[in-house]
């Protein structure tokens with residue numbers, strides 16, 4: 001199937017310097033910022049930083065993709081919507097997500113190039129545990145919207161990560177055992 005491009009409605013408020021994409025405020029950062037953000041979220045042992053990062057991404061992506069699909073109702077099939085989500089990920093600079101081996105029942109999503117993992121490696125070097133919490137949230141949020149579920153319905157675990165030495169980041173997608181949220 002041909003790629004369906006993510007061509008969202010974009011507005012910029014010059015007075016407040018606010019960029020909105022598909023009705024959501026946006027701020028795009030480089031790998032330096034994102035690597036520091038990730039480290040800041042992971043370092044304290046008294047908060048679950050990875051869960052916060054993944055959960056925030058899940059909610060934001062679910063809403064933004066829903067806004068976009070509301071604006072472009074001709075994008076109907078799951079395959080088209082997955083293509084749009086993959087292009088959204090690419091356009092924001094997070095690079096590549098391959099959704100071809102997952103559907104509403106779950107499966108495997110692969111990222112042969114991940115901004116989060118590569119940014120960490122370039123800035124801090126290799127690490128021992130997967131770090132693409134944002135990507136986990138992106139996948140969970142995109143799947144929730146594409147398959148008409150709420151955030152929290154899908155559980156995404158990163159089983160291999162480029163920052164740990166794998167060739168690709170690999171994410172296992174499942175329906176949450178306490179799903180239907």
Ligand SMILES: [Zn+2]
Pocket residue numbers: 114117130131132158160161162163169170
């Ligand atoms: Zn990764």
